[in-house]
Amino acid sequence: MQVFDADVVIVGAGGAGLRAAIAVAESDPRLAVALVSKVYPMRSHTVAAEGGSAGVVLPEDSLEHHFNDTVSGGDWLCDQDAVEFFVSQCTREMVQLEHWGCPWSRRPDGRVNVRAFGGMKIERTWFAADLTGFHMLHTLFQTSLKYPSIRRFDEHFACELLVDGGRAQGVVAAEVSTGELVSIHGRAVVIATGGAGRVFRENTNGGIVTGDGMALAYRRGVPLRDMEFVQYHPTCMPGTGLLFTEACRGEGGILVNKEGYRYLQDYGLGPPDPWPRKKAMELGPRDRLSQAFWHEERKGRTVDTPHGPAVHLDLRHLGDAKLRERLPQIREMALEYLAIDPALAPIPVRPAVHYTMGGIPTDAQGATRLAGLFAAGECASSGIHGANRLGSNSLAELCVFGKAAGEGAARFARGADAPGGSTLRWQEQDAATRAFAPLQGPAQGEALATLRREMAQSMERGCGIYRTAAELEATCLKLAELKERAARVSLKDRAQAWNTEWLGALELGYQLDVAQAMAHSALARRESRGAHQRLDGFTQRDDAQYLKHTLAWHAGAEAPRVTYSEVVITRSPPGERIYGKADPAHA
Amino acid sequence: MPDGAKTIRIEVLRYQPGERQEPYAEVFEIPFTHDMSVLEGLQYVKDNLDGSLTYRWSCRMAICGSCGMMIDGKPRLACRTFLRDFEGTVRVEALAHFPIERDLVVDASDFVEKLPRIRPWIEARAPRDLAQGEYLQTPDELARYEQFSHCINCMLCYAACPQYGLDPKFIGPGLIALLHRYNQDSRDAAAGKRNELVHADEGVWSCTAVGYCSEVCPKQVDPASAVNRNKTASALDWFARFLPGRG
Numbered sequence: 001m002q003v004f005d006a007d008v009v010i011v012g013a014g015g016a017g018l019r020a021a022i023a024v025a026e027s028d029p030r031l032a033v034a035l036v037s038k039v040y041p042m043r044s045h046t047v048a049a050e051g052g053s054a055g056v057v058l059p060e061d062s063l064e065h066h067f068n069d070t071v072s073g074g075d076w077l078c079d080q081d082a083v084e085f086f087v088s089q090c091t092r093e094m095v096q097l098e099h100w101g102c103p104w105s106r107r108p109d110g111r112v113n114v115r116a117f118g119g120m121k122i123e124r125t126w127f128a129a130d131l132t133g134f135h136m137l138h139t140l141f142q143t144s145l146k147y148p149s150i151r152r153f154d155e156h157f158a159c160e161l162l163v164d165g166g167r168a169q170g171v172v173a174a175e176v177s178t179g180e181l182v183s184i185h186g187r188a189v190v191i192a193t194g195g196a197g198r199v200f201r202e203n204t205n206g207g208i209v210t211g212d213g214m215a216l217a218y219r220r221g222v223p224l225r226d227m228e229f230v231q232y233h234p235t236c237m238p239g240t241g242l243l244f245t246e247a248c249r250g251e252g253g254i255l256v257n258k259e260g261y262r263y264l265q266d267y268g269l270g271p272p273d274p275w276p277r278k279k280a281m282e283l284g285p286r287d288r289l290s291q292a293f294w295h296e297e298r299k300g301r302t303v304d305t306p307h308g309p310a311v312h313l314d315l316r317h318l319g320d321a322k323l324r325e326r327l328p329q330i331r332e333m334a335l336e337y338l339a340i341d342p343a344l345a346p347i348p349v350r351p352a353v354h355y356t357m358g359g360i361p362t363d364a365q366g367a368t369r370l371a372g373l374f375a376a377g378e379c380a381s382s383g384i385h386g387a388n389r390l391g392s393n394s395l396a397e398l399c400v401f402g403k404a405a406g407e408g409a410a411r412f413a414r415g416a417d418a419p420g421g422s423t424l425r426w427q428e429q430d431a432a433t434r435a436f437a438p439l440q441g442p443a444q445g446e447a448l449a450t451l452r453r454e455m456a457q458s459m460e461r462g463c464g465i466y467r468t469a470a471e472l473e474a475t476c477l478k479l480a481e482l483k484e485r486a487a488r489v490s491l492k493d494r495a496q497a498w499n500t501e502w503l504g505a506l507e508l509g510y511q512l513d514v515a516q517a518m519a520h521s522a523l524a525r526r527e528s529r530g531a532h533q534r535l536d537g538f539t540q541r542d543d544a545q546y547l548k549h550t551l552a553w554h555a556g557a558e559a560p561r562v563t564y565s566e567v568v569i570t571r572s573p574p575g576e577r578i579y580g581k582a583d584p585a586h587a
Numbered sequence: 588m589p590d591g592a593k594t595i596r597i598e599v600l601r602y603q604p605g606e607r608q609e610p611y612a613e614v615f616e617i618p619f620t621h622d623m624s625v626l627e628g629l630q631y632v633k634d635n636l637d638g639s640l641t642y643r644w645s646c647r648m649a650i651c652g653s654c655g656m657m658i659d660g661k662p663r664l665a666c667r668t669f670l671r672d673f674e675g676t677v678r679v680e681a682l683a684h685f686p687i688e689r690d691l692v693v694d695a696s697d698f699v700e701k702l703p704r705i706r707p708w709i710e711a712r713a714p715r716d717l718a719q720g721e722y723l724q725t726p727d728e729l730a731r732y733e734q735f736s737h738c739i740n741c742m743l744c745y746a747a748c749p750q751y752g753l754d755p756k757f758i759g760p761g762l763i764a765l766l767h768r769y770n771q772d773s774r775d776a777a778a779g780k781r782n783e784l785v786h787a788d789e790g791v792w793s794c795t796a797v798g799y800c801s802e803v804c805p806k807q808v809d810p811a812s813a814v815n816r817n818k819t820a821s822a823l824d825w826f827a828r829f830l831p832g833r834g
Contacts, residue, residue, distance in 0.1 A: 110723030492638035495603070495639070498690075
């Protein structure tokens with residue numbers, strides 16, 4: 001196996017991985033960075049983020065407001081020290097992107113413009129039309145090309161995290177074009193591989209969002225935190241799950257049921273007028289809006305579409321010119337995928353899985369419990385999202401925590417010995433055996449697509465918007481069964497070069513591990529908070545027992561072990577989440 | 588599939604270098620629904636008929652740029668091309684002008700290696716600390732380059748460009764559009780350095796003004812106009828060197 005040596009190995013080259021790589025290069029150009037990604041960086045899923053990224057700029061806004069919106073949005077499960085650090089860094093990072101060329105939308109005076117997002121008291125979402133993630137990713141990628149110390153391993157699929165002497169020391173990865181394994185050693189490792197939304201059926205995520213880095217750390221004894229908190233985005237395309245950004249509502253769009261009624265007023269988010277109004281109605285938080293859809297469906301007030309029930313996102317009153325300027329991609333998607341001109345007709349939408357709030361626990365410097373291992377972005381649980389992420393905090397998170405993790409990894413690498421240790425060679429052999437196992441599966445066995453479909457259906461049934469112990473238990477059993485069956489997967493493709501079926505089988509292994517962490521964490525949390533809502537007698541938040549982070553620990557072939565850790569509260573004691581008319585700000 | 592259900596055929600030009608040295612056509616019959624994209628058709632084949640069918644994809648919404656391929660002879664994104672627009676059979680093959688690695692996967696390294704050569708980053712006209720906040724840039728100044736910043740690097744324009752097909756040294760339409768994007772940005776001062784590449788043999792003068800690149804662009808970037816504006820700029824620059832007092 002060919003071995004490469006670096007100082008810092010970064011796995012994942014989306015927004016967080018690129019920001020980390022630049023941070024290492026800027027903090028010490030002598031440190032060699034290996035940037036490993038299973039796709040070319042500009043294909044990473046950051047590219048699909050639409051609406052915008054948070055950073056306080058308006059004089060009537062404040063870090064205090066951003067902090068409060070984030071903590072109450074997260075139903076008080078946020079680590080408040082992490083949130084304080086986060087909100088203090090967002091604007092600086094948005095300005096940094098501006099200096100690197102990001103084409104932020106502007107006001108007539110040349111200053112950057114901001115828009116409102118859900119759960120937000122004052123407008124603070126920086127945006128580049130509705131292509132914000134696309135522009136951020138390309139800006140970061142193109143800027144990263146300036147730094148000679150960054151060596152990319154594009155289209156290299158991570159198979160194993162190397163750990164020796166209690167310290168992360170690199171990764172084993174498969175070069176996709178040849179199927180050959182390489183070992184990339186480093187004094188520090190940053191995981192920035194994104195979320196895991198593809199374990200669900202209807203989701204907004206790209207095909208690559210399979211929880212790879214979460215599973216790699218998890219298998220090495222790092223727990224996954226708060227995995228039961230999975231965000232359903234309320235406005236997605238029925239069937240495909242493609243996203244219609246929250247900015248549609250930030251710009252004034254409304255949601256109506258089949259009677260043309262703005263139903264959110266029935267769920268504690270009203271009154272409907274005046275509109276638009278912040279932290280009310282369609283600008284409520286995502287968890288509440290997705291839950292309201294579920295109730296509307298039960299009441300038979302949804303619209304039928306060929307892909308199931310939906311409600312209507314009505315943008316007609318914005319007019320064609322504003323749609324073209326502020327929401328060009330939304331307009332294009334509605335026209336091309338649904339043959340609907342949003343200036344003339346409402347768009348059918350429904351909730352779909354969008355974001356993994358939980359992940360690899362880190363401190364505010366991106367450091368994990370394992371020495372030398374850092375994590376940033378959606379794969380991490382930095383503590384800022386709690387039980388429900390606020391829209392436009394995730395793009396800012398990529399930058400704030402990507403930078404912190406890169407600088408943390410650089411510091412660690414400078415003080416660490418060169419990688420080595422008696423077991424690395426053995427681990428590399430072991431990684432190869434496991435990685436190639438699916439290629440040696442039986443001629444007649446389990447079909448990959450069937451296993452994947454059964455996993456996604458079971459996750460949707462058990463870990464959806466509302467949950468019960470009975471359905472969660474069924475999902476836990478199903479996942480255990482699928483893990484056994486996955487060992488007998490039969491691939492049609494036995495080639496080594498460009499074998500995407502083989503890589504899909506490895507991804508399925510990651511997904512099943514992550515799905516188990518989600519389902520078992522959800523079963524154990526017998527309360528309702530944020531995106532985790534129980535119907536079976538645990539419908540209320542229970543701070544006495546569950547103002548705690550869940551930790552799911554990998555336990556080999558057994559079900560994950562679930563424990564808890566404390567939530568950091570600095571200045572905002574748990575309170576009631578208030579939206580709509582009850583908010584004193586609008587009284 | 589159920590009896591009487593509507594179907595459509597996808598003919599894939601396959602290349603499986605481990606098994607057969609020559610490319611060959613293979614036809615798959617799949618169920619048809621009105622809203623299915625070509626990408627969804629290929630996914631049906633991979634999941635149900637032949638797991639060895641190989642292609643790149645991810646976002647499904649025409650923004651990641653992974654799934655460019657020739658569809659009925661024209662460079663297109665598979666996720667944003669719909670089966671309903673074809674009669675009977677859809678022909679699919681790898682993107683033209685790039686070496687083929689396997690089935691619909693091309694070797695993109697030429698494009699990716701050229702990218703840093705155009706210096707696709709800001710070299711500040713007036714360096715500014717982060718504490719000083721953002722550069723002022725009016726909507727008009729933004730509009731001067733914004734369209735050219737929409738390139739998703741899908742490389743369809745390279746597959747459309749006859750000149751790139753003849754001589755891959757040509758920097759190509761997409762990257763000239765990106766170069767133009769940075770040159771037009773009010774924050775940037777590196778146009779001079781980039782223009783050395785514009786004037787060189789592999790720069791704008793390689794273009795024979797066919798304009799097919801702009802026709803196939805899924806994001807209306809219009810690389811042909813970027814190339815042509817740089818031809819004018821390049822020519823002006825050349826004449827300017829003979830003016831008194833310059834040079």
